[in-house]
Each structure stands twice: as C-alpha cells, then as structure tokens.
Amino acid sequence: MSTHPPGPTTGPVSTAGPAEQRAREAAAQRLGLEVGEEILDGGSPARVHRARTADGTELVLKVLTAASGAVDGHDLASFRGKREQIELIRQAAPQLGAHYLPVRDSIEGSGWAACTTPYYPSRDLAACLREGPEGTRRFFAHHDAVVHGLFVHGYATRTVPAPAGHLTDVNLGRFLRRLPVLARRLPEVAAADELVINDRRCASPARLLHRLSDEHAARLRRLAPPRLMFPAHGDANVRNILVGQADRETGSRADPETDYRIIDPRGSVDHWDPVYDLAKTLFSLTVWDPALRLGFAIDGGAGNGTPRYRVGFRRPVYPGYRSAAHGFLPYLETSAIPGLLEGDPGWRQRLLLTHDLHVLAEAPCRLSDLKPKPDAEGRCAPPEELALGHYLMGTLLLDDLVRQLTGPAEPDVDRHLALVTGGPGREAGS
Known part of the structure; x- marks a missing residue:
C-alpha cells in the first residue's frame, strides 16, 4: 500500500467514471473525509483512496458502484458481505480476527457502497x-x-x-x-x-x-x-x-x-x-x-x-x-x-x-x-x-x-x- 499522505493524486490519470466520482464524493462528505491519492494495488473494480478524518486519523476509503457485467465477487452483495464475514471471524476465531483490518465505517447510497479501514503502513x-x-x-x-x-x-x-x-x-x-x-x-x-x-x-x-x-x-x-x-x-x-x-x-x-x-x-x-x-x-x-x-x-x-x-x-x-x-x-x-x-x-x-x-x-x-x-x-x-x-x-x-x-x-x-x-x-x- 502507498505510504504517501493524502494530497493531490499522482501517477496514472484516474479512469473513474461519473458515477464512481459521485459515489466517492458522497461517501467522503457523509464520513467527513479528506480524500487523497488513489491506491491501484487491488484487483477488484472498487475504487480505493487514502483518506484523512478532521482530527488527522489516516484511513483507507473503498467505494464500489454497481456495474452491469460484473463477475461474481465484484458485485455489491459480495462487497457488503465482507463486513459480515470479518465480524464473524473476529467473534468466532479471535486469534485470526486480530490480524484482520477492522471495518470502521460502512455506508450505502443509490447504486453504491463504501467502507473505511484503518491505514496500515x-x-x-x-x-x-x-x-x-x-x-x-x-x-x-x-x-x-x-x-x-x-x-x-x-x-x-x-x-x-x-x-x-x-x-x-x-x-x-x-x-x-x-x-x-x-x-x-x-x-x-x-x-x-x-x-x-x-x-x-x-x-x-x-x-x-x-x-x-x-x-x-x-x-x-x-x-x-x-x-x-x-x-x-x-x-x-x-x-x-x-x-x-x-x-x-x-x-x-x-x-x-x-x-x-x-x-x-x-x-x-x-x-x-x-x-x-x-x-x-x-x-x-x-x-x-x-x-x-x-x-x-x-x-x-x-x-x-x-x-x-x-x-x-x-x-x-x-x-x-x-x-x-x-x-x-x-x-x-x-x-x-x-x-x-x-x-x-x-x-x-x-x-x-x-x-x-x-x-x-x-x-x-x-x-x-x-x-x-x-x-x-x-x-x-x-x-x-x-x-x-x-x-x-x-x-x-x-x-x-x-x-x-x-x-x-x-x-x-x-x-x-x-x-x-x-x-x-x-x-x-x-
């Protein structure tokens, strides 16, 4: 994961479409986040950004918009299911759960869902x-x-x-x-x-x-x-x-x-x-x-x-x-x-x-x-x-x-x- 602080996006020009941009802006506004650079390491269609709260806490913001033709595992239902699975793991397998980055926030809008996790260098x-x-x-x-x-x-x-x-x-x-x-x-x-x-x-x-x-x-x-x-x-x-x-x-x-x-x-x-x-x-x-x-x-x-x-x-x-x-x-x-x-x-x-x-x-x-x-x-x-x-x-x-x-x-x-x-x-x- 990138270690650069939130700020202007560098590297490849973002290919985020209008719906993805609107979803990211809505999620950032609702969560009170300053959104920084995009993290491109992942293999899913979700957009992932470094972010920071008003008190300076560093987070990672992940936003997924509904898309036609998405394969199983890249859909909103799977995105929502990740939080449920992590919660189960932290409860039923606590030694493993301690190694999972917890989901801090989870919100949804029309055709999109977002979550945040702590930033982990x-x-x-x-x-x-x-x-x-x-x-x-x-x-x-x-x-x-x-x-x-x-x-x-x-x-x-x-x-x-x-x-x-x-x-x-x-x-x-x-x-x-x-x-x-x-x-x-x-x-x-x-x-x-x-x-x-x-x-x-x-x-x-x-x-x-x-x-x-x-x-x-x-x-x-x-x-x-x-x-x-x-x-x-x-x-x-x-x-x-x-x-x-x-x-x-x-x-x-x-x-x-x-x-x-x-x-x-x-x-x-x-x-x-x-x-x-x-x-x-x-x-x-x-x-x-x-x-x-x-x-x-x-x-x-x-x-x-x-x-x-x-x-x-x-x-x-x-x-x-x-x-x-x-x-x-x-x-x-x-x-x-x-x-x-x-x-x-x-x-x-x-x-x-x-x-x-x-x-x-x-x-x-x-x-x-x-x-x-x-x-x-x-x-x-x-x-x-x-x-x-x-x-x-x-x-x-x-x-x-x-x-x-x-x-x-x-x-x-x-x-x-x-x-x-x-x-x-x-x-x-x-």
Missing part, C-alpha cells in the same frame, strides 16, 4: 520476492506465520461435511459461469474449440472441463474435499496479506509473526475449502501478480482457422517469484497444512487444478476492473490484454494438467508450473 506479502537475495526464505517465513493465523487459527475452527459436487459446482463452475463475460468482449477466442498456444495445441477450457466432469467424474470425486471449513478468507492472493513496515519514527522493525494484516475476504460466511486459498496464493506467484506488475507480451490472433498465440510476460519474471512458486508445495509439506488436511488425500492435485482455474477465472475479472494497471515501466495494460493473457496461460495450464491427471503417473508439478514461470528461479543466497 505495509507491503504486500510478495514484496520481499522482488528484492533479490534472501527473498524466498523471507517469503516462506512470512507465509508460515500466515498459515498459523489463517489456517490453524481460522479454517480449523469449524468443519462440516462437504456437499457432493462441491468441486464441480464451485471450482469448475466458477469459471464456466464467468465465461459469458469473456465471450462478450473476446468472442473469437472464447468461442474457439481449440487453440495453439506457444506451439502447443490445446483444447478450450470449457471443452476440457466438460470432459473432466463427464468422462472422469470418478477422478474428480477423488480430488474433492471431504469437508469444508470455517470461512477464514476465500481470496488469499498476496496483495490481500499485508506485512507491516518498520516504524520510521521509532526505527522499530516489523515482526512478520505478529505484524501482518489481512484484508478483503471473499464476502461470504459459508464454509469453504482452505485449498482454494492456498491455490490463490500460488496463482498470485505464477501469473496474476507478475502479469499486473510486468504486463503480458502477446503475439498472434484468431484470424482464420485455429487461433494461434504466443504469450509470456513483457519482462523477465522476478527470480524470487519463480523460486517461491516452485517451492510452494514442498514448503507446504513441511508446514501445518498436511495435519490440517489429514484424511484429504486429493488436496495436492486439487490445489493444482484450482490454481489453473484461478488463472482462467481471472480473465473475465480483468474485464470488470477498469482501474489503471501501471506495470514496472509505467505502461497501463488495457483490460482486454490482461484478460486475454490470463485466458491463454490458463488454457495452457489446464490442458497440460488434464493430460497429466488422466494419465498413469502423478502430475509433475515443476513441469506443469514451468509452462508459465519458465522454471524454478534461483536467487543468490536462496
């Missing part, structure tokens, strides 16, 4: 991976603290039997339900039954998922969670976990075991699969965060016949991200996660499948987030470019994983992730 969970030597070690130290807070003291609070069909309805269905949003903006790609991506011939995701459901239902059942757990989050990407920064005035260092905060849960109090969140973190490292920070490089097009594309990132991916992504499952094996998931033998393969589905489901998400997305060079990628890049990389991943899952051997995790990461990175000192 921090960096995202993956920031250390962009700094070179020792970054991977520090990332896993931070994440280990999060595992204990979010999973041991959160998800493990309660369990219920998972309903039959949960994996198909939730994980596979989430992308299929969002596909019409993508089809309206990128019809040639979304309608293609087959694509050639980076010289690999891939079946379309919809075709692959229907094949999994129809021809390999028994295998899907073996991957499904036997139980769901307390709704500890539901969207644990690396930008929703904030690691505290050292206090500039006192010089005190931030302790990763205690100085982290969690924001923006899914917005539902229904029980959930913790593997979904582990896959969200992995997806942040392999595709999502690199795409937003570095941009996609895409060549090719639909043209006549089978669409052919080459897709990668505009700049080399940070070695720390690659190292952490390829080390993620081995690290989880040494953490508290296997104990939490005892009696759930399919969790590792479910994590890979859910990771790939997160990449695909993010494609329509990019189309409902119109905020500028400046990369490391200051270039703002159009939503369609980010959507296409996620769809192509997700297709590449899912096609490979379905081949591996329906084959005789266990999936080769490194080979699979290397389709988008290029292989494990190696940092000096890691």
Whole structure:
C-alpha cells in the first residue's frame, strides 16, 4: 500500500467514471473525509483512496458502484458481505480476527457502497520476492506465520461435511459461469474449440472441463474435499496479506509473526475449502501478480482457422517469484497444512487444478476492473490484454494438467508450473 499522505493524486490519470466520482464524493462528505491519492494495488473494480478524518486519523476509503457485467465477487452483495464475514471471524476465531483490518465505517447510497479501514503502513506479502537475495526464505517465513493465523487459527475452527459436487459446482463452475463475460468482449477466442498456444495445441477450457466432469467424474470425486471449513478468507492472493513496515519514527522493525494484516475476504460466511486459498496464493506467484506488475507480451490472433498465440510476460519474471512458486508445495509439506488436511488425500492435485482455474477465472475479472494497471515501466495494460493473457496461460495450464491427471503417473508439478514461470528461479543466497 502507498505510504504517501493524502494530497493531490499522482501517477496514472484516474479512469473513474461519473458515477464512481459521485459515489466517492458522497461517501467522503457523509464520513467527513479528506480524500487523497488513489491506491491501484487491488484487483477488484472498487475504487480505493487514502483518506484523512478532521482530527488527522489516516484511513483507507473503498467505494464500489454497481456495474452491469460484473463477475461474481465484484458485485455489491459480495462487497457488503465482507463486513459480515470479518465480524464473524473476529467473534468466532479471535486469534485470526486480530490480524484482520477492522471495518470502521460502512455506508450505502443509490447504486453504491463504501467502507473505511484503518491505514496500515505495509507491503504486500510478495514484496520481499522482488528484492533479490534472501527473498524466498523471507517469503516462506512470512507465509508460515500466515498459515498459523489463517489456517490453524481460522479454517480449523469449524468443519462440516462437504456437499457432493462441491468441486464441480464451485471450482469448475466458477469459471464456466464467468465465461459469458469473456465471450462478450473476446468472442473469437472464447468461442474457439481449440487453440495453439506457444506451439502447443490445446483444447478450450470449457471443452476440457466438460470432459473432466463427464468422462472422469470418478477422478474428480477423488480430488474433492471431504469437508469444508470455517470461512477464514476465500481470496488469499498476496496483495490481500499485508506485512507491516518498520516504524520510521521509532526505527522499530516489523515482526512478520505478529505484524501482518489481512484484508478483503471473499464476502461470504459459508464454509469453504482452505485449498482454494492456498491455490490463490500460488496463482498470485505464477501469473496474476507478475502479469499486473510486468504486463503480458502477446503475439498472434484468431484470424482464420485455429487461433494461434504466443504469450509470456513483457519482462523477465522476478527470480524470487519463480523460486517461491516452485517451492510452494514442498514448503507446504513441511508446514501445518498436511495435519490440517489429514484424511484429504486429493488436496495436492486439487490445489493444482484450482490454481489453473484461478488463472482462467481471472480473465473475465480483468474485464470488470477498469482501474489503471501501471506495470514496472509505467505502461497501463488495457483490460482486454490482461484478460486475454490470463485466458491463454490458463488454457495452457489446464490442458497440460488434464493430460497429466488422466494419465498413469502423478502430475509433475515443476513441469506443469514451468509452462508459465519458465522454471524454478534461483536467487543468490536462496
């Protein structure tokens, strides 16, 4: 999160529409806030600004306006549900709740909703991976603290039997339900039954998922969670976990075991699969965060016949991200996660499948987030470019994983992730 004080907005010119501007002004007036710079780090369509009260208290103001075509999770109902979920967490899982930034104010107007949280000087969970030597070690130290807070003291609070069909309805269905949003903006790609991506011939995701459901239902059942757990989050990407920064005035260092905060849960109090969140973190490292920070490089097009594309990132991916992504499952094996998931033998393969589905489901998400997305060079990628890049990389991943899952051997995790990461990175000192 930015550490600049409220004041004139800097950086990319705001793309907020008239309705968004009116909603922000109305929220600021009702709450008595001086609104400062826009924070562009988030991945939802909500507009987020630094703000200050009359007595100088620093806050973050988040405003969402109703929009047609918004994907599930980007709607006003989910926005309202976040406060309810945080309140439940703080009551039922207080050790985890202490790490959540509390919602201070929550108001609504005609077609919009807004909330404020305390301002927390921090960096995202993956920031250390962009700094070179020792970054991977520090990332896993931070994440280990999060595992204990979010999973041991959160998800493990309660369990219920998972309903039959949960994996198909939730994980596979989430992308299929969002596909019409993508089809309206990128019809040639979304309608293609087959694509050639980076010289690999891939079946379309919809075709692959229907094949999994129809021809390999028994295998899907073996991957499904036997139980769901307390709704500890539901969207644990690396930008929703904030690691505290050292206090500039006192010089005190931030302790990763205690100085982290969690924001923006899914917005539902229904029980959930913790593997979904582990896959969200992995997806942040392999595709999502690199795409937003570095941009996609895409060549090719639909043209006549089978669409052919080459897709990668505009700049080399940070070695720390690659190292952490390829080390993620081995690290989880040494953490508290296997104990939490005892009696759930399919969790590792479910994590890979859910990771790939997160990449695909993010494609329509990019189309409902119109905020500028400046990369490391200051270039703002159009939503369609980010959507296409996620769809192509997700297709590449899912096609490979379905081949591996329906084959005789266990999936080769490194080979699979290397389709988008290029292989494990190696940092000096890691």
